[in-house]
Amino acid sequence: MKQTTSLIHKLVRAASVALLWLTAAAPANAAGPSRIVSVGGALTEIVYALDSAERLVGVDSTSLAPAEAKALPQVGYMRTLSAEGVLSLRPDLLLASAHAGPPAVLEKLRAAGVRIETLAEDYSAAGITAKIGTIAALLDKPEQGRALAGQVQADFDRLAQWRAQQDEQPKVLFLMAVAHGAPLASGHGTAADAMLTLAGATNAVGELQGNKPIGTEAMVAAAPDVILLTDVAANAIGGLEAFYRQPGIAQTPAGRQRKVFVVDTLALLGFGLHSGQAVLELAKRLHDEPAVAADAGAGR
């Protein structure tokens, strides 16, 4: 009796080992890395778009799209990674945005034998297609990569075409935050500035470098035709109406004509797969169609 049970145990164990071996071997059929940690929202989105989500074992907190990505193990904010935390996911590839860090942690991961591919952050269509190309090559999906890059390029081409037909460049002020005293305006060298250029607009505070707090008077002096608020900033201040009541806003052309728009920061500033479409939509709103202008004028 004892003999039989131990034999059964042995058989069960052998079977489960075989099963484990089979399941473990399955992902190895697909070429390229099979345990990827992706650090950077745009990168995660590209992995999903290349139908390789099953290879992701972890993402950072900026990976908010698609919604399924949020269910994956979180390695935290891209700039404050933890070496052991990432290693615990046993990745064979770390897809890292150029912003990922801290450098000492990346150095440790590299020393521990993790392959790290750093993807440049460049606020342009070429930057996005370059990311797609690199990731598609790593995942061994060059065909799908080319198709995806083609779609992104087509969006941006449409945007460029539309932009060429416009002869006016509205002056736009982009505010990252409005709480805590002076609002934080996006100047030269920011993702918002690149997005405004793509949308055929002029940055009203283009002479500033980076995101800088701006005084009420300076905001009036900048005389923006349109003010863009991030969704986070709009919520923080208590909605658009509350923003119109802020000191100085009524003295700007944008405030007078009630042209303050709340924008989806993620789609516009993430410079990912959908940025081309998102910027085109925004561009049309900025160069107001007659119907919109009449509507806005009524609120004066």
Add this chain to the structure above:
Amino acid sequence: MTMHAAMAAAGPRLWLKPALSRAGLCWLLALLLAVAALAALGSGAVAISAGQAAAIVADRFGIALPWPFGADQQAVLLAIRAPRLVLGLLVGGALAASGAAMQGLFRNPLADPALIGVSSGAALAAVAVIVLRDSLFGAVAGAFGAYLLPVAAITGGFGVSWLVYRLADSGDRLDVASLLLSGIAINALAGSATGLLVYLADDDQLRSLTFWSLGSLNGAGWDGVAIGAPFLLANLLLLPWLADALNALLLGEAEAGHLGFPVERIKTGVVALVALGVGAAVALSGVIGFVGLVVPHLLRLALGPDHRWLLPASALLGALLLIGSDYLARSLAAPAEIPIGIVTGLLGSPFFLWLLFRQKLMGH
């Protein structure tokens, strides 16, 4: 009457009824610290059993233990967890011992190592390196590489505390009240200069700066430990040596002088040792608040004001608090990580408040 008897008689009996002798409490802290250190070594995001941890460490000394381990586990333990633990022990110990020494020097339980400007100076230098790296430190940055930031932070910490010290030193005498005032002024100045740099920082730099305000042992490696250990060890080993002198200072500077202590040299020594230890701690782990202020305060309630017990016990409890907090910081949200300053504050302050209120209820 010996000095210590005089002090015990003169000092108010603020401390709680001892359930343990002072030596007993120190042994208990040392034991807890040893257990916590082993637990910290044996737990984390990557699974390594206690046996495996022991086997990996023993393997370094050429001893084979019967627990098989993988190369990746060995790498995690030796290259990530062990330096982090060592740094946590040294930083926690030095911060708390420095706090005890500062409270003794200023004869004020609210004194904090940051008072002599060492934290704000180190933070200023670190922020300057992060923000101005390319424009100002181009050539230097190349020469120092990854060491630039800790080296600059240590230098900045010393520089600013030296300035605070010089301002308070009238040539023949260091006036403790002037030291406090010049510390406040220079801290404010360093804070403003840091603010100016933060204002100039771009978004990327701004996010790198968060490390300095909340502190973290993340990214600590043996190279960092090697830079900081001489300073931190000097602080931890030499401060207890000044315990008798600090006890005498509690009676007053003139009294300490009459008892035969070289008062001016002692004051300078305390400031220098605190600057060494805290400067190195801030350089390697950012500004970790709370430990330096509260650990010695807490122990004074349990042990009384005798620095011969207070300094080593503070070092033990500071190290214990820091590695415990670090364990929580890296495991609560694993595989992500919480800044350690948040954990030390969340752990320590409610306990501290409870202690204060208990004391109040007991009629003190």
